[in-house]
Amino acid sequence: MKFTVNWLREHLDTAATAAEIAEKLTAVGLEVEGVDDRGATLRPFTVAHVVSAVQHPNADKLRLCTVDAGDGAPYQVVCGAPNARAGLKVVFARMGTTIPVNGMVLKPTAIRGVDSQGMMCSFREMGLGEDHDGIIELPADAPIGKPFAEVLGLDDAVIDISVTPNRQDCLGVAGIARDLAAAGLGTLKTPAIGKVAGEFPCPVTVTLADGVKDRACPVFTGRLIRGVKNGPSPDWLRNRLEAIGLRPISALVDITNLITFDRARPLHVFDAAKLAGGIHVRMGKAGETVEGLDGKTHALDEAMIVVADDAGPLGLGGIVGGVPSSVSDGTVDVFVESAHFDPLTIAATGRRTGIQSDARHRFERGVDPHSALDGLELATRLILDLCGGTPSEVVVAGAYPAGFPDRTFRPARVEKLTGLLVPEFEMARILEALGFGVERAAEPWTITVPSWRRDIEGEADIVEEIARITGLDKLPVLPLPATAVVPVPALSPAQKRNRLARRLLATRGLVETVNYSFIPEAHAAAFGWSDPALKVANPISVELAVMRPHLVPSLAAAAVRNAARGNEDVALFEVAGTYHGIQPKDQKAIAAGLRTGQTAPRQWQGGRRPVDVFDAKADVFALLAELGAPVANLTVAAEAPAWAHPGQSGVVKLGPKTVIASFGALHPKVARLLDLEGPAVFFEVDLDAIPAAKARASREKGALALSDFQAVSRDFAFLADDGVAAEALIRAVKGADKALIADVSIFDLYRGPGVPEGKLSIALAVRLEPKDKTLSEQDIEAVSAKIVAAAAKATGATLRG
Numbered sequence: 001m002k003f004t005v006n007w008l009r010e011h012l013d014t015a016a017t018a019a020e021i022a023e024k025l026t027a028v029g030l031e032v033e034g035v036d037d038r039g040a041t042l043r044p045f046t047v048a049h050v051v052s053a054v055q056h057p058n059a060d061k062l063r064l065c066t067v068d069a070g071d072g073a074p075y076q077v078v079c080g081a082p083n084a085r086a087g088l089k090v091v092f093a094r095m096g097t098t099i100p101v102n103g104m105v106l107k108p109t110a111i112r113g114v115d116s117q118g119m120m121c122s123f124r125e126m127g128l129g130e131d132h133d134g135i136i137e138l139p140a141d142a143p144i145g146k147p148f149a150e151v152l153g154l155d156d157a158v159i160d161i162s163v164t165p166n167r168q169d170c171l172g173v174a175g176i177a178r179d180l181a182a183a184g185l186g187t188l189k190t191p192a193i194g195k196v197a198g199e200f201p202c203p204v205t206v207t208l209a210d211g212v213k214d215r216a217c218p219v220f221t222g223r224l225i226r227g228v229k230n231g232p233s234p235d236w237l238r239n240r241l242e243a244i245g246l247r248p249i250s251a252l253v254d255i256t257n258l259i260t261f262d263r264a265r266p267l268h269v270f271d272a273a274k275l276a277g278g279i280h281v282r283m284g285k286a287g288e289t290v291e292g293l294d295g296k297t298h299a300l301d302e303a304m305i306v307v308a309d310d311a312g313p314l315g316l317g318g319i320v321g322g323v324p325s326s327v328s329d330g331t332v333d334v335f336v337e338s339a340h341f342d343p344l345t346i347a348a349t350g351r352r353t354g355i356q357s358d359a360r361h362r363f364e365r366g367v368d369p370h371s372a373l374d375g376l377e378l379a380t381r382l383i384l385d386l387c388g389g390t391p392s393e394v395v396v397a398g399a400y401p402a403g404f405p406d407r408t409f410r411p412a413r414v415e416k417l418t419g420l421l422v423p424e425f426e427m428a429r430i431l432e433a434l435g436f437g438v439e440r441a442a443e444p445w446t447i448t449v450p451s452w453r454r455d456i457e458g459e460a461d462i463v464e465e466i467a468r469i470t471g472l473d474k475l476p477v478l479p480l481p482a483t484a485v486v487p488v489p490a491l492s493p494a495q496k497r498n499r500l501a502r503r504l505l506a507t508r509g510l511v512e513t514v515n516y517s518f519i520p521e522a523h524a525a526a527f528g529w530s531d532p533a534l535k536v537a538n539p540i541s542v543e544l545a546v547m548r549p550h551l552v553p554s555l556a557a558a559a560v561r562n563a564a565r566g567n568e569d570v571a572l573f574e575v576a577g578t579y580h581g582i583q584p585k586d587q588k589a590i591a592a593g594l595r596t597g598q599t600a601p602r603q604w605q606g607g608r609r610p611v612d613v614f615d616a617k618a619d620v621f622a623l624l625a626e627l628g629a630p631v632a633n634l635t636v637a638a639e640a641p642a643w644a645h646p647g648q649s650g651v652v653k654l655g656p657k658t659v660i661a662s663f664g665a666l667h668p669k670v671a672r673l674l675d676l677e678g679p680a681v682f683f684e685v686d687l688d689a690i691p692a693a694k695a696r697a698s699r700e701k702g703a704l705a706l707s708d709f710q711a712v713s714r715d716f717a718f719l720a721d722d723g724v725a726a727e728a729l730i731r732a733v734k735g736a737d738k739a740l741i742a743d744v745s746i747f748d749l750y751r752g753p754g755v756p757e758g759k760l761s762i763a764l765a766v767r768l769e770p771k772d773k774t775l776s777e778q779d780i781e782a783v784s785a786k787i788v789a790a791a792a793k794a795t796g797a798t799l800r801g
Contacts, residue, residue: 001163002244003173003261004156011177014186018157024185029468030170031162039147039155041100045121046070047142047151048092053085058112067092067118070145078116083134091121091136091148100127128154153236158243166455168365172264175452182433182469196380198223198393204335205278206397216305217281217317219398220339221372223380224272228252228389230331237386252327252334255382257358264367264452265338265375266359268307270314270325272333277310281317281339281397288313291323294355304349305341318346318363320355334383338376340369340401368452369401403451408444409462417460418467419476430469431462494589497627497687498575501591504626508619510573510593515554517577518544523553526670527643533582547579550643551592552666552682556674559596568678569597575687589687593619596680610679613648616663620652620683624661628693630654636727643670644682660689711742712768712775716787720797722751722760729762732794736786742769761800 005018016024022032048069056062056078063084067075069092077092093099095117097106101124109116119125124132142151149155161176169175174190181188202224208217232238233254241248241257248254256267284300290313291297298316300306305317315322318341327334347364350356373394380391411424428438437448449456456462467475491499502512518536521529524546534547548554555572562570573593580586595611602608617636625631633654640649641662649664663683665671671680720729726746733744748763755761768775768783791797 001171001176001261002158002160003176004158004240004243006156007173007240007262008159008177008180011174011188011190012180012186013189014180016185018159021180021185022159024180024183025159025161025176027468027471027473028179028183029164029472030167030176030179032159033162034160035157036160037157039149039157042126042149042154043147044097045091045093045126045148047138047144047146047148048075048090048120049144050084050086050088050090050120053079056112056114058114062112064114065120067120068144069094069118075117076115077118077120078111078114079120079135081120081122081135083137084120088135089138089140089142089144091126091138093119093121099125101125153239156243165365168362168367168454169264169452171362171365172260173262175264178434179469182430183471188433193374193378194381195377196384196391199390200392202392202395204272204275204395206395207278207280208397209280209282211283212281212305213398216283216342216345217339217398218342218401219369219372219396220279220281220337221376221394221396222279222335222337222339223376223394224333224335224392225380225383225389226333226392228332228334228383228387230327230329230334230387234386250327250329251386252331252383255379255386258382259375259379260358260362263371263375263378264362265371265378266318266362266367267375267379268315268321268337268359269327270321270335270337271327271331272335273331274325275309275314275335279314279335279337280308280310282306282308284313290315292316292320292355293323293326294320294357298353298355301352303345304352305345307337316349316353316355317341319350319353319360320357334389336376336379336383338372338379340367340372366454370451372400404449404454404456407447407449407456407459407462409447409459410444413459414463414466417463419478420467420470420474422466422470426470427466430466434465434469436462436465493692494687497690498589498591500626501575501623501685501687502573504623505573505575505591505593505619508571508622510571510595510619513555513558513572513574515551515558515574515576516540516544517548517579519546519548519553519557521545522673524549526673527553528641531581534579549578549580551576551578551590551684552594552643553674555592555594555682556666556676556680559594559680560675563596563677569599569601571595590684591623591687592682592684594680594682595619596676597678611681612679613650613664613681616681616683617650620661620663620685623685624652624690627687627690629660629690634660635731636725638725640664643667654689654691658689659686661685707769707771709770709772709774711770712780714766714768714780714784715747715763716766716784716791717748717761717763717800718791718797719755719759719800720762720795722758724760724795724797726762729791729795729797730764732790733764733766733787736790737783740768740770740783741766741787743767762797 005021018035018037022035025032046069048067051066051068051074053063053065056064062078062080065077065079065084067077069075093106095106095108106119120135122132122135123129138148138151163170177190178188180186204224206220206222208220230250230252233248233251237254237258238248241254246257252269256269260266283302284304284306286301288300289297290300300313306313307315307317314325341363343364343366346360350360350364376394383389411427414420414422428440431438435450439446447462506512520543527550529546529549536545539545551574555574558572559570575591577587578590595615598608599611600608621631635653636650637653639651640646645665645667651659652661654660665681718729730744734741745765746762747765750761766787788799
């Protein structure tokens with residue numbers, strides 16, 4: 001919202017400077033985005049008199065002028081402007097002056113061998129327009145030596161403020177003046193609006209459709225003015241609009257723009273000769289169009305407010321007028337509209353059409369409904385003064401909407417909510433200065449809300465009004481209380497765990513994805529979803545219908561999108577929540593990954609193979625180890641979930657029942673449902689199921705424990721039933737002598753000749769690390785016997801002969 005200081009002073013009796021006004025505006029909550037003090041910029045440029053102008057001795061198109069700037073000796077100026085002549089009053093710049101348009105600093109110079117001691121300026125050089133055909137010609141009575149900006153009324157500072165959506169009353173200069181007066185910066189003197197008596201009945205009828213008058217447009221006022229003479233606006237009006245960035249069009253249109261910014265009251269004018277019958281305010285109809293003043297043709301629908309006549313739409317009410325009924329220099333009779341439109345309807349229409357207009361900006365925030373008639377009377381007076389004519393009586397359709405209900409207010413809430421100590425008489429003064437009615441007979445007070453403050457909904461809003469007028473810069477500044485002597489960690493253990501999981505998976509070559517928490521219903525059903533409470537009532541699309549019970553479907557969808565773009569070998573992961581019910585305990589924190597295609601790019605050395613279940617298993621155990629899980633106590637079982645491949649997947653368990661991870665290949669039916677082609681393996685780790693790592697007694701590392709005695713390795717080949725899990729055999733061997741056996745690993749599996757049907761040969765390498773002596777052959781034989789016995793007892797395996 002832009003306005004000039006002199007414009008503000010028509011509503012506010014104040015001697016404050018632009019800087020003081022800007023400071024006070026910020027203090028009352030109207031943030032100043034900029035102050036353009038053109039008077040200060042243009043002050044070095046003064047009125048001068050061209051005493052003489054003769055031909056330049058060395059150039060046909062240059063004139064050698066003698067200029068009187070009112071400060072003593074005349075100046076010699078070389079000028080190429082075609083209108084440079086003796087007797088002219090001009091804008092003069094002395095040496096050392098900075099030219100606004102390009103920042104050039106004038107320096108003594110010689111032009112075609114003749115010294116030039118200054119410059120006579122054009123409007124373009126002053127940054128006041130694009131006119132560069134000649135120098136500025138000032139009025140003949142302009143006083144020599146005076147700043148030219150004062151002579152032309154261009155010394156007015158322009159202030160630009162940011163108006164929040166709840167302060168629609170400050171989208172007019174009168175509303176800004178009201179706030180400043182309440183804050184003590186001056187006395188409010190907004191001119192009263194007198195009624196203009198109509199001299200004949202208005203021949204233009206106005207009707208409100210049944211679906212409109214109840215809400216969309218409750219009141220519509222207007223009047224006809226005959227015999228107007230439209231044309232350019234006077235200089236004062238043109239200068240005022242240009243100062244805030246508006247282009248003057250004609251007197252009739254400029255008047256409506258002036259009132260829009262002066263009183264936050266949008267208006268519209270119709271050429272009465274172009275109207276077919278009366279005015280009808282209704283909702284639009286499918287198939288209708290209107291050519292707007294924004295230069296575009298807009299399609300209408302049943303949700304848009306339309307101002308129409310008997311022939312069809314004339315414009316979008318509260319947003320933009322139409323070309324068919326627009327005024328021109330030939331307009332003689334004009335119908336002036338001043339109405340109230342519903343903010344929600346205007347906002348919705350504006351979004352659908354994409355039209356940005358000053359009217360829409362105000363109506364969608366809530367124009368004062370009771371200003372409709374005042375705006376019409378003010379527009380009538382200005383039209384009569386600037387364009388002449390004879391006004392009709394006012395026609396009013398509908399009725400003003402009901403006022404806002406009274407609010408209650410407890411004065412003690414000001415100190416409670418803001419910390420400000422404001423006397424009660426000062427509170428009452430502030431509220432009354434802002435236009436509120438105050439009844440203090442009993443507590444709580446009864447506050448009557450003015451029609452232009454639709455944002456006041458409760459007691460806290462009233463407290464805010466008192467606080468900002470008192471001065472937001474006066475709010476007490478208090479430090480937050482310290483919650484503990486030792487600072488609280490910035491990240492919770494769960495946040496640290498999730499961050500660590502992301503980092504580990506990224507180092508293993510997987511790329512993080514962020515997906516929606518919703519998946520298609522068919523995919524959710526394939527992954528075990530059955531709870532109807534997890535189905536979204538109003539989904540974004542049918543592809544996002546159910547809260548996901550697993551992360552793998554989302555990763556599969558991302559892999560399919562990559563494959564469609566030629567990237568078939570991907571490794572993706574996500575750390576997020578899965579949903580198994582509507583209670584907080586039913587949400588799990590999961591780290592999941594999906595690998596597809598080949599393990600490496602094609603190369604001449606080979607080393608490329610399809611991803612398999614062991615890649616997923618390696619990812620799982622690397623992640624569990626990084627997160628501090630007791631990897632040595634974990635077991636792997638072939639208990640794949642129903643949506644996984646029954647022969648190429650497994651789970652990782654802590655104890656006999658707790659499953660903390662699953663991994664493997666997807667079930668072929670599920671893979672087809674997800675549109676996955678080629679090899680693909682997954683893993684999911686339940687982060688919440690991982691027990692917290694035990695805290696170390698000290699942050700210092702312990703001494704390195706190395707045995708002084710030689711380690712020994714022995715190989716054992718066992719015959720076991722084909723259904724025996726290798727994991728069970730390894731655990732049994734490790735438990736044979738926990739003090740001596742340091743490591744057990746499988747180095748060979750064999751089926752074939754020499755191995756009975758239904759049996760499997762499992763070869764183990766066992767590392768023995770003594771702590772107190774070198775092992776003798778008898779010691780090794782004793783441990784070997786324990787190993788064979790433990791394997792037989794736990795799995796039925798026998799030593800292969």
